[in-house]
Amino acid sequence: MRKIAVITGTRAEYGIFRSVLREIEANPELDLSLIVIGMHLSDEFGYTVKEIERDGFTVDAKINILHTEDTGAAMAQSIGKSVVKTAKALGKIKPDILLILGDRSEMLVGALSATYMGIPIAHIHGGDISGNVDEPVRHAITKLAHIHLAATEESASRIIKMGEEPWRVHVVGAPGLDSILNEKMPEPSEVAGKYGLDLSKPVLLVVQHSVITEAEDASNQIRQTLEAIRELGYQTVLVYPNADAGGRRMIDVIKEYEKYPFLETYKSLPRDEYLGLMRIAGVMVGNSSSGIIEAPSFGLPVVNIGRRQAGRQRAENIIDVDYDKKEIIKAIQYALEDEEFREKAKNCKNFYGDGKAGTRIAKVLSQVKADRRLLEKRMTY
Numbered sequence: 001m002r003k004i005a006v007i008t009g010t011r012a013e014y015g016i017f018r019s020v021l022r023e024i025e026a027n028p029e030l031d032l033s034l035i036v037i038g039m040h041l042s043d044e045f046g047y048t049v050k051e052i053e054r055d056g057f058t059v060d061a062k063i064n065i066l067h068t069e070d071t072g073a074a075m076a077q078s079i080g081k082s083v084v085k086t087a088k089a090l091g092k093i094k095p096d097i098l099l100i101l102g103d104r105s106e107m108l109v110g111a112l113s114a115t116y117m118g119i120p121i122a123h124i125h126g127g128d129i130s131g132n133v134d135e136p137v138r139h140a141i142t143k144l145a146h147i148h149l150a151a152t153e154e155s156a157s158r159i160i161k162m163g164e165e166p167w168r169v170h171v172v173g174a175p176g177l178d179s180i181l182n183e184k185m186p187e188p189s190e191v192a193g194k195y196g197l198d199l200s201k202p203v204l205l206v207v208q209h210s211v212i213t214e215a216e217d218a219s220n221q222i223r224q225t226l227e228a229i230r231e232l233g234y235q236t237v238l239v240y241p242n243a244d245a246g247g248r249r250m251i252d253v254i255k256e257y258e259k260y261p262f263l264e265t266y267k268s269l270p271r272d273e274y275l276g277l278m279r280i281a282g283v284m285v286g287n288s289s290s291g292i293i294e295a296p297s298f299g300l301p302v303v304n305i306g307r308r309q310a311g312r313q314r315a316e317n318i319i320d321v322d323y324d325k326k327e328i329i330k331a332i333q334y335a336l337e338d339e340e341f342r343e344k345a346k347n348c349k350n351f352y353g354d355g356k357a358g359t360r361i362a363k364v365l366s367q368v369k370a371d372r373r374l375l376e377k378r379m380t381y
Contacts, residue, residue, distance in 0.1 A: 001031040004365055005060075005095035005119075007086070009038035009106030010242060011048040012290065015271035017101055019178035019358035020124070021057060024099075029366040033093045037063040037082065037106050039243050046240075046268030061089035070248040072212055079105050087113040096370055097122055097147070099361075101175075103130070103138035111144040120374050122147035122365060124175065127155030127162075129311035130289070132211045146374050149361055151293075151352050154313055163379040172360040173353020176290065180275060180297045181355025191276035195264065197235055202336050204229065205277050206238040208286035210246030211308050218246030219253050221323045225285065225305060226257045228328035237277055238265045283335040285328070292318065299346035301335035303328060313352075317345035 004024050008014045024032045034057055040049040041064045052059060063085045067074035086109050090098065098114040100107040101124040114121050123145035129135060142148065142159055150156035151174040159169050179185075192199050208225055210218040222241075229236050238254065241247040258265055269277070275294070278284065284291050284302045287309055291302035296315035303319050305328065319335055321327040334341060368374065 002029060002096045002366060002370070003031045003033055003094065004097050004099055005033045005035060005090060005093050006099045007035045007037060007106055007110040008052070009036075009040060009104055011039065011046065011051070011268040011271075012242075012288070013101055013104065014040070014048065014052060015179075015274065016174075016176040018055065018175075018271060019182075020099070020175050020361050023358040023362035024365065025057075027362045027366055030362060032057075033060040033095060034058065035061045035063065035086070035089050035093070035110075037086070037109075038066050042066050042243065044267070045243055046266075048268050051268075051270055060093055063089060066243055070215070070245060072215060072245045075105060075212070075245050079109055082106065082109040083113055086110055087117065090114060090117055090119060095119060097365060097368075099124070099365065100141065100145075101125055103128075103134040103141065105137070107141055108137050111141045115144050118375060120147065120370055121145040122149060122361075124149040124172075124361065125151050125155070127151075127158040129158070129313070131307035131310035133213060134308075135311075146377065147364065147368055149357075149364065151357075152313060154351075160380075163381055165378065165380055170360070170364050172364070173355070173357035174293050175357040175361065176294050177297055177350065177353050177355050178358045179271065180294060183272075185279060186272060186276040188276070188280045191273060191280055194273070195237055195277070197237075197280070199280060202234045202282040203277075203280055204232075204234050204236040204283055204285055204332070205281040206236055206285045207241075207288035207290065208250070208305060209241040209288065209308065210244050210250055211287075211306060212245045214306075215244075215246030215249075217323070219249045221306065222250040222253050224323045224325045225328055226253065227325045228332065229263065229285075230257060230260060231325070231329060232332060233262055234282075234332075236263045237281075238263060239269055239274070240265065240267050283332055285332060293350075293352050296348050296350035296352075299348065301342060301345045303331040303335055315345075315348040315350055317348045 039045040067078040126142040148169045319331045
């Protein structure tokens with residue numbers, strides 16, 4: 001059997017990974033080893049490793065490193081320490097392939113470790129475009145990776161333009177859509193009951209993260225959003241931001257607004273319930289990639305704030321605004337009340353796949369030749 005090691009560091013990225021993990025476990029030619037790191041092991045962010053274990057997955061290594069200071073320098077130091085521990089974990093597991101996803105620091109740590117250990121790297125969601133430091137980190141991982149599992153044809157084209165050999169590139173779709181399109185989700189009434197929501201009134205779902213290059217402005221950025229929500233007074237479910245530079249400053253501001261009865265906040269949410277909330281929400285607000293990738297499958301209007309998702313391929317459900325209370329209020333009202341826009345959002349095309357990404361990824365991992373040719377990368381120009 002071919003051993004596939006997978007690194008997961010956050011609740012959101014685990015939710016995207018979940019269908020892939022299940023397909024790896026179901027494939028008789030593959031053996032899954034799971035490395036859990038970072039936010040998953042922090043009580044401050046919901047200790048979400050318990051969700052992974054509740055789903056029936058065995059955790060083979062836990063790397064409990066998370067920066068405590070709210071700065072980019074602290075993140076950089078945490079990356080250095082994580083490389084040491086990740087390399088040790090990979091040395092014990094001895095995988096045939098390391099599978100990583102996206103653009104977070106935990107994935108860069110895995111890619112750096114595997115590169116020097118001669119372990120082939122498979123990378124999901126390379127070639128995407130976005131703002132923040134996410135984009136250069138994602139492209140750095142692409143240049144380290146040996147197998148590219150692109151979500152769209154457009155992303156695959158970018159990977160090839162970066163000098164990667166076309167035979168390494170596979171268009172598989174976005175695995176975040178697999179559970180939406182294939183699994184039974186909680187009924188709207190069940191979700192509404194659990195979260196105390198009145199479905200006869202508008203529901204807002206807010207997920208806003210810090211932008212590392214704008215960490216000093218993080219407090220004001222989330223305050224603009226929360227002031228808009230306070231003024232509108234709609235029932236709102238808000239999920240805490242990630243543990244990036246500026247994230248804890250945002251949480252401090254969020255706590256100031258938790259006194260309002262229409263606002264319910266959560267450190268994290270189980271993936272099924274998060275998708276259930278997307279299904280019943282009238283509009284999603286913030287800067288999460290799930291607003292770009294998953295929301296179109298629900299026909300969910302999204303008010304996308306700031307530059308964190310700048311440049312991402314997107315559907316017609318998106319309204320882009322700046323960090324400005326008045327703009328955010330106007331966009332939320334438009335998203336809730338303009339029938340033409342809501343109809344357009346409801347019927348928009350999702351460019352990110354058909355819900356079969358996990359199956360395709362497992363097939364690639366089981367069939368690719370893990371030989372010297374795979375490891376010895378060459379620029380194509």
